[in-house]
Amino acid sequence: xxxxxxxxxxxxxxxxxxxxxxxxxxxxxxxxxxxxxxxxxxxxxxxxxxxxxxxxxxxxxxxxxxxxxxxxxxxxxxxxxxxxxxxxxxxxxxxxxxxxxxxxxxxxxxxxxxxxxxxxxxxxxxxxxxxxxxxxxxxxxxxxxxxxxxxxxxxxxxxxxxxxxxxxxxxxxxxxxxxxxxxxxxxxxxxxxxxxxxxxxxxxxxxxxxxxxxxxxxxxxxxxxxxxxxxxxxxxxxxxxxxxxxxxx
Amino acid sequence: xxxxxxxxxxxxxxxxxxxxxxxxxxxxxxxxxxxxxxxxxxxxxxxxxxxxxxxxxxxxxxxxxxxxxxxxxxxxxxxxxxxxxxxxxxxxxxxxxxxxxxxxxxxxxxxxxxxxxxxxxxxxxxxxxxxxxxxxxxxxxxxxxxxxxxxxxxxxxxxxxxxxxxxxxxxxxxxxxxxxxxxxxxxxxxxxxxxxxxxxxxxxxxxxxxxxxxxxxxxxxxxxxxxxxxxxxxxxxxxxxxxxxxxxxxxxx
Numbered sequence: 113x114x115x116x117x118x119x120x121x122x123x124x125x126x127x128x129x130x131x132x133x134x135x136x137x138x139x140x141x142x143x144x145x146x147x148x149x150x151x152x153x154x155x156x157x158x159x160x161x162x163x164x165x166x167x168x169x170x171x172x173x174x175x176x177x178x179x180x181x182x183x184x185x186x187x188x189x190x191x192x193x194x195x196x197x198x199x200x201x202x203x204x205x206x207x208x209x210x211x212x213x214x215x216x217x218x219x220x221x222x223x224x225x226x227x228x229x230x231x232x233x234x235x236x237x238x239x240x241x242x243x244x245x246x247x248x249x250x251x252x253x254x255x256x257x258x259x260x261x262x263x264x265x266x267x268x269x270x271x272x273x274x275x276x277x278x279x280x281x282x283x284x285x286x287x288x289x290x291x292x293x294x295x296x297x298x299x300x301x302x303x304x305x306x307x308x309x310x311x312x313x314x315x316x317x318x319x320x321x322x323x324x325x326x327x328x329x330x331x332x333x334x335x336x337x338x339x340x341x342x343x344x345x346x347x348x349x350x351x352x353x354x355x356x357x358x359x360x361x
Numbered sequence: 362x363x364x365x366x367x368x369x370x371x372x373x374x375x376x377x378x379x380x381x382x383x384x385x386x387x388x389x390x391x392x393x394x395x396x397x398x399x400x401x402x403x404x405x406x407x408x409x410x411x412x413x414x415x416x417x418x419x420x421x422x423x424x425x426x427x428x429x430x431x432x433x434x435x436x437x438x439x440x441x442x443x444x445x446x447x448x449x450x451x452x453x454x455x456x457x458x459x460x461x462x463x464x465x466x467x468x469x470x471x472x473x474x475x476x477x478x479x480x481x482x483x484x485x486x487x488x489x490x491x492x493x494x495x496x497x498x499x500x501x502x503x504x505x506x507x508x509x510x511x512x513x514x515x516x517x518x519x520x521x522x523x524x525x526x527x528x529x530x531x532x533x534x535x536x537x538x539x540x541x542x543x544x545x546x547x548x549x550x551x552x553x554x555x556x557x558x559x560x561x562x563x564x565x566x567x568x569x570x571x572x573x574x575x576x577x578x579x580x581x582x583x584x585x586x587x588x589x590x591x592x593x594x595x596x597x598x599x600x601x602x603x604x605x606x607x608x609x610x611x612x613x614x
Contacts, residue, residue, distance in 0.1 A: 227379035
């Protein structure tokens with residue numbers, strides 16, 4: 113989709129390299145024996161533009177560069193070559209529970225997560241009440257999160273992120289594994305409904321996921337990555353067919 | 362520049378506050394003594410060293426209890442922050458990568474966390490000063506020295522956290538250096554340090570200035586200059602580190 117304006121995200125000839133840190137290399141060997149460190153090209157993108165309102169699903173096998181692409185756009189990694197431009201305010205989220213500290217209570221975790229994402233202190237109490245309502249974790253306020261089951265953990269993490277997204281209202285969402293919720297079916301349905309109807313609508317979204325069904329259902333565009341390169345860019349349904357064909361071949 | 366606008370600055374301040382306070386609480390969560398553990402380290406060390414050295418060193422150092430305790434708490438603050446710096450990025454990898462938390466935020470939050478503990482130490486020092494009949498105005502005079510030390514430590518923590526991500530040996534080097542600094546600084550003995558050792562010791566000027574403040578003595582301009590130069594150089598070097606390695610350090614974590 114191109115509306116003729118400047119792209120929200122523009123990548124031209126972007127290359128991202130990583131130094132291979134193998135177990136048998138160390139600084140001393142490298143310095144004394146001038147051992148050359150191996151470089152691996154994780155991303156090689158000649159052209160990739162995302163315009164306002166695009167909802168782009170990023171799919172590919174493990175190690176194809178999905179997360180690296182998102183992290184490079186988010187600014188976690190910096191490209192070694194090429195030009196990357198971004199416009200507006202974006203929110204990058206990698207998983208839903210990474211800010212939760214097992215040795216803090218649920219209440220303290222929600223407060224900490226909200227503050228880390230810049231929610232004003234005056235709004236955190238209301239945000240906390242909404243987290244409890246959506247997650248269904250009533251009565252667990254002072255319990256340590258390490259005592260939660262994995263499903264409860266996932267519910268808390270997702271509910272926190274849901275409220276963060278609604279509160280901070282970013283123009284662009286960069287989501288890594290957004291559709292992998294990890295909770296029971298009832299909560300998963302509710303969460304995916306919210307994602308599809310509220311989180312993704314009206315925003316520019318890039319979402320890396322293995323959940324092909326959600327990409328077909330929620331995204332307006334999809335790219336397939338292989339070896340750090342975009343091998344398909346277009347309609348999500350065609351992207352799914354292309355991806356499935358490439359897997360089976 | 363780390364932050365370019367007011368929104369980012371406000372966000373950064375919230376993140377620093379949230380991280381420093383939560384890590385301060387986390388340290389002693391569920392422990393019986395709780396925050397008193399922060400005081401145990403310098404207090405036990407004080408009691409042991411005082412019992413061994415008070416007869417010898419205390420003979421020619423006035424108010425040896427305050428002299429020793431002030432040295433220990435300032436060293437404890439300095440060494441705890443520096444010792445944790447190399448492993449900082451690995452410890453908070455999930456936040457650095459998961460939400461693109463800037464590395465300087467971590468550095469400031471580590472220093473701030475230890476400052477909360479240091480406030481308790483200063484309160485205990487005030488009690489020792491009161492018992493030793495030394496004016497508590499010294500605590501007020503200590504505050505500007507503390508600010509200078511905070512600036513030095515924040516820059517130092519950033520440099521060491523990036524170094525720790527790039528070079529695994531950094532933590533070992535720092536551990537060794539802190540042992541040398543403890544022995545090579547007049548914390549529990551009179552100031553008989555040779556000049557060249559004092560110049561090489563980054564903690565030395567801050568300790569001497571702290572003591573001068575607490576004992577209501579005049580500050581030596583040479584020591585003040587030494588501390589100022591150290592702080593300025595560390596800030597400049599942190600800036601160089603930021604421009605050269607900030608974007609790459611995260612890839613090694």
